[in-house]
Amino acid sequence: MHTRKHIVVIGGGVAGMESAIHLCDMGYEVTLVEKQDQLGGHVLKWDFLFPDHRPAYEITNELCPAVEEKANIKLQTEVKNIVKQNGHFEVALSDGEILTADALLVATGFDLFDAHKKEEYGYGIYDNVITAAELEERFQNKIPIRTAAGKKPARVGFVHCVGSRDEKVGNEYCSKVCCVTAVKQAMRVKESLPGCEVFCFYMDLRMFGRYFEDLYREAQEKWGVQFIRGRLSEAAEDIDHRIIVKLEDTLAGRPLRMAVDLLVLLTGFVPSEGTKRMAAMLNLPLGNDRFIKPSDEHLRRNLTPVPGVFVTGASSGPRSISESISDARAAALEIAAWFNHQTQHAVK
Amino acid sequence: MHTRKHIVVIGGGVAGMESAIHLCDMGYEVTLVEKQDQLGGHVLKWDFLFPDHRPAYEITNELCPAVEEKANIKLQTEVKNIVKQNGHFEVALSDGEILTADALLVATGFDLFDAHKKEEYGYGIYDNVITAAELEERFQNKIPIRTAAGKKPARVGFVHCVGSRDEKVGNEYCSKVCCVTAVKQAMRVKESLPGCEVFCFYMDLRMFGRYFEDLYREAQEKWGVQFIRGRLSEAAEDIDHRIIVKLEDTLAGRPLRMAVDLLVLLTGFVPSEGTKRMAAMLNLPLGNDRFIKPSDEHLRRNLTPVPGVFVTGASSGPRSISESISDARAAALEIAAWFNHQTQHAVK
Numbered sequence: 001m002h003t004r005k006h007i008v009v010i011g012g013g014v015a016g017m018e019s020a021i022h023l024c025d026m027g028y029e030v031t032l033v034e035k036q037d038q039l040g041g042h043v044l045k046w047d048f049l050f051p052d053h054r055p056a057y058e059i060t061n062e063l064c065p066a067v068e069e070k071a072n073i074k075l076q077t078e079v080k081n082i083v084k085q086n087g088h089f090e091v092a093l094s095d096g097e098i099l100t101a102d103a104l105l106v107a108t109g110f111d112l113f114d115a116h117k118k119e120e121y122g123y124g125i126y127d128n129v130i131t132a133a134e135l136e137e138r139f140q141n142k143i144p145i146r147t148a149a150g151k152k153p154a155r156v157g158f159v160h161c162v163g164s165r166d167e168k169v170g171n172e173y174c175s176k177v178c179c180v181t182a183v184k185q186a187m188r189v190k191e192s193l194p195g196c197e198v199f200c201f202y203m204d205l206r207m208f209g210r211y212f213e214d215l216y217r218e219a220q221e222k223w224g225v226q227f228i229r230g231r232l233s234e235a236a237e238d239i240d241h242r243i244i245v246k247l248e249d250t251l252a253g254r255p256l257r258m259a260v261d262l263l264v265l266l267t268g269f270v271p272s273e274g275t276k277r278m279a280a281m282l283n284l285p286l287g288n289d290r291f292i293k294p295s296d297e298h299l300r301r302n303l304t305p306v307p308g309v310f311v312t313g314a315s316s317g318p319r320s321i322s323e324s325i326s327d328a329r330a331a332a333l334e335i336a337a338w339f340n341h342q343t344q345h346a347v348k
Numbered sequence: 349m350h351t352r353k354h355i356v357v358i359g360g361g362v363a364g365m366e367s368a369i370h371l372c373d374m375g376y377e378v379t380l381v382e383k384q385d386q387l388g389g390h391v392l393k394w395d396f397l398f399p400d401h402r403p404a405y406e407i408t409n410e411l412c413p414a415v416e417e418k419a420n421i422k423l424q425t426e427v428k429n430i431v432k433q434n435g436h437f438e439v440a441l442s443d444g445e446i447l448t449a450d451a452l453l454v455a456t457g458f459d460l461f462d463a464h465k466k467e468e469y470g471y472g473i474y475d476n477v478i479t480a481a482e483l484e485e486r487f488q489n490k491i492p493i494r495t496a497a498g499k500k501p502a503r504v505g506f507v508h509c510v511g512s513r514d515e516k517v518g519n520e521y522c523s524k525v526c527c528v529t530a531v532k533q534a535m536r537v538k539e540s541l542p543g544c545e546v547f548c549f550y551m552d553l554r555m556f557g558r559y560f561e562d563l564y565r566e567a568q569e570k571w572g573v574q575f576i577r578g579r580l581s582e583a584a585e586d587i588d589h590r591i592i593v594k595l596e597d598t599l600a601g602r603p604l605r606m607a608v609d610l611l612v613l614l615t616g617f618v619p620s621e622g623t624k625r626m627a628a629m630l631n632l633p634l635g636n637d638r639f640i641k642p643s644d645e646h647l648r649r650n651l652t653p654v655p656g657v658f659v660t661g662a663s664s665g666p667r668s669i670s671e672s673i674s675d676a677r678a679a680a681l682e683i684a685a686w687f688n689h690q691t692q693h694a695v696k
Contacts, residue, residue, distance in 0.1 A: 022681050025688065052645060062647055165561060172565065176556050204552040208524050210635065210645065210665040213513060217520065229599075251577075253601040287558065297400060297558065298670050299410055317558040322646050323671070330677040333370050340373065 004029045005339055008091050008101040009071070010079055010278060013041025014321055015313025016107030017063040018328035023105075024070035026336055031072040031099055033079060033091075035274065039064045041109060043321060047139035050177075050184045051211035059321060078274075082281050089308065103308045103335050104282070106292065107328070108274030110314040113163025113171065113267040121159065121265060126237040129263045132158075132181055139185075145192055145262070149241060153196055153261035156189050157245055158182040159232050160202040164268030173289040175268030176318040179206040182266045183219045190223040198225045199260065201232055201247060209320065230256065235263055269318040282309050291317045302331035303338075310335055352377045353687055356439050356449040357419070358427055358626060361389025362669055363661025364455030365411040366676035371453075372418035374684055379420040379447055381427060381439075383622065387412045389457060391669060395487035398525075398532045399559035407669060426622075430629050437656065451656045451683055452630070454640065455676075456622030458662040461511025461519065461615040469507065469613055474585040477611045480506075480529055487533075493540055493610070497589060501544055501609035504537050505593055506530040507580050508550040512616030521637040523616030524666040527554040530614045531567045538571040546573045547608065549580055549595060557668065578604065583611055617666040630657050639665045650679035651686070658683055 005028050009020045012034030020030045038044070039060070046056040067073070074093065081092040082104070091099040115123035115131050122129045127148030138145060147153050160182055164175040179202065186198045200219075205227070207216045219225040230247040238244050242259040249256040271279070271291050278284070279292055284304050287293040292311045295303040302310050312331035313324040353376050357368045360382030368378045386392070387408070394404040415421070422441065429440040430452070439447040463471035463479050470477045475496030486493060495501050508530055512523040527550065534546045548567075553575070555564045567573040578595040586592050590607040597604040619627070619639050626632070627640055632652050635641040640659045643651040650658050660679035661672045 022685075025685065049646065054646070059646060172561055173558070174556055174561050204554065206552065206554050206556045208522055208554045208556040210521070210637070210639075213521050214636065251598050251601070253599070288562065289558070291558075298397065298402070298407060299673060301670060301674060322649060323674075325647060326649060326671075326674045326678040329681045330674040333373075333677045333681065337370075337373065 005102040007103045008099055009105045009107055011107035011109055012039040013109050014043055015324040015328040017067040018325050019105055019312050019332050020067050020071045022329055022332035033074045033077050035078045037076050047136050050180045051215045106278045106311045106315050107313050108278050108315050109272050110269040111272040113270050115265050115267050117169055118162055121235045128243050132264055132266045135185055135264050145189055147261050155197045155260040156262045157260035158186055158200045158264045160266050162265040162267045177320050178266040178268055180212050183215050186225040187219050187223045200227050203231055275315045282306055302334040353450040355451045356447055357453045357455055359455035359457055360387040361457050362391055363672040363676040365415040366673050367453055367660050367679045368415050368419045370677055370680035381422045381425050383426045385424050395484050398528045399563045454626045454659045454663050455661050456626050456663050457620050458617040459620040461618050463613050463615050465517055466510055469583045476589055476591050480612055480614045483533055483612050495609050503545045503608040504610045505608040506534055506548045506612045508614050510613040510615045525668050526614040526616055528560050531563050534573045535567050535571045548575050551579055623663045630654055650682040
């Protein structure tokens with residue numbers, strides 16, 4: 001009797017779910033392990049997506065039921081240990097169960113950079129300094145955008161590259177999607193507070209994706225968002241609880257000091273705790289950005305040098321949702337190709 | 349007897365080849381139609397790739413033999429007409445053959461923007477204004493970097509965004525990979541001509557990909573490439589055949605005029621003639637960038653609204669090689685899902 005190959009997918013975000021769906025469709029048995037109490041990952045926390053402003057729940061509404069129908073799902077479960085023996089993986093879970101897997105797919109993704117580490121921006125110190133994720137949560141919960149004192153802000157500032165492209169915090173890489181997230185959120189703030197002045201403090205506007213440039217143009221032309229090139233050196237609170245930002249305006253070529261009522265920090269991507277744990281447990285190589293490094297950045301972006309271990313989504317670097325979905329499918333095919341290769345060699 | 353589904357892949361670049369390989373592995377019959385006399389597309393013209401400086405032939409050396417082994421290949425062949433009848437496509441080829449296909453995959457990709465259209469940069473007028481593709485060809489053919497008069501250039505300038513982010517030529521989008529290509533080539537010029545001064549004239553440095561930021565840093569710190577923010581307004585030749593460039597240095601906040609011995613234009617992506625023809629022939633919707641618009645930019649990036657017609661690679665917008673490879677696999681799975689869905693409905 002033919003025993004189906006069993007793949008354990010670790011991580012139930014967009015990439016893990018999409019890979020699991022396609023692996024099931026190819027006839028493999030899949031167990032998806034997710035430490036949270038529901039599937040979806042970061043996308044659960046977004047209100048609407050760029051560049052088309054579609055609601056984020058459309059993504060989870062499509063992927064979650066599909067994967068739940070096809071795969072074995074283990075929620076609120078973590079991988080505690082993995083042992084390889086006789087070509088199989090023994091995967092010990094936090095609930096005591098031990099799964100036997102023929103292949104592993106690491107889809108443990110990213111965490112957002114901890115804004116407390118950029119002390120000079122005052123996150124956790126001043127109430128009117130928040131993160132983009134917190135702003136998104138307000139959008140999602142239909143909470144009006146107000147200062148900590150409950151006033152409509154007259155000026156809102158967005159700080160790009162918080163924890164990205166920053167030697168001081170050891171993250172020299174670009175997090176890719178913060179620029180477009182800031183522009184999206186800046187437009188949303190203008191939409192809900194038309195009188196509010198909105199500023200984006202950026203280094204380079206990395207609007208690399210399809211239609212992103214249109215968003216950047218619309219932000220300026222339709223919504224009057226003001227883009228100021230320069231990195232913030234400091235944010236401090238004044239007696240009225242406004243946030244005084246200091247930067248060098250590198251386009252105007254002079255230091256700039258201004259007050260905003262609310263400062264939003266675009267925190268970048270860092271490898272998640274799960275990604276770090278899996279990399280250590282499985283001895284996977286890392287790039288200098290500390291994300292998992294695949295065997296070949298062009299041809300084998302989902303293969304790792306450890307036989308039977310594959311990687312997908314933001315576990316190997318910052319990625320948009322669209323990119324994670326394509327990457328997840330590529331990973332499913334990489335796994336299938338690996339099994340096929342094994343079978344051919346067994347036959348010979 | 350079970351008849352295998354037949355898919356015609358139109359375009360034999362990286363995306364078309366990678367899709368074809370995986371479709372064959374899934375058991376489909378695939379015919380790949382390529383108008384050139386060899387497979388490979390644009391990658392044949394690149395010498396080495398970013399961010400790791402690997403030789404481009406490693407990509408074609410892997411993909412070409414694999415697809416040649418598995419798929420039916422028709423070189424020097426164009427699609428002349430497509431008619432849909434009884435749920436099949438009748439694909440008339442330039443050699444008179446008519447293929448019957450169950451699905452079509454459009455992988456006709458991009459062309460480089462025609463630099464002649466930016467008259468003010470003097471391409472085709474001044475001998476010392478060349479394109480990045482022409483510079484790459486010199487690298488590939490080991491032709492030393494010299495001016496038209498055969499002298500070692502003392503100064504080389506790279507112009508980013510030629511035909512990209514430019515309302516004047518009707519291309520408002522970012523072409524995504526020109527920035528990283530310029531930085532890669534600038535380093536290469538410094539490597540072969542250590543005494544040469546190298547300048548990049550840019551608007552935003554869109555080093556969005558993994559390790560791209562490292563390349564940007566290395567260009568500055570190791571190679572001394574000079575980055576000047578501003579768009580060129582004009583390039584004109586002086587009596588010594590040097591190219592005088594005029595731009596506003598937007599960081600220094602003043603107009604800049606300087607002479608370079610060689611000016612390299614980073615021409616952006618436009619839909620290829622084949623992509624335009626396929627879109628018109630099949631009535632596929634286009635984005636405002638005139639590339640093919642898929643049904644869903646997040647979940648269905650390879651599906652078009654025309655049943656049985658799929659799209660992959662740079663036919664739906666600028667993409668790097670790595671991205672095209674992931675996208676090609678995603679397309680293969682999209683096609684498989686579509687056939688499976690049809691079969692399920694037929695059974696019911």
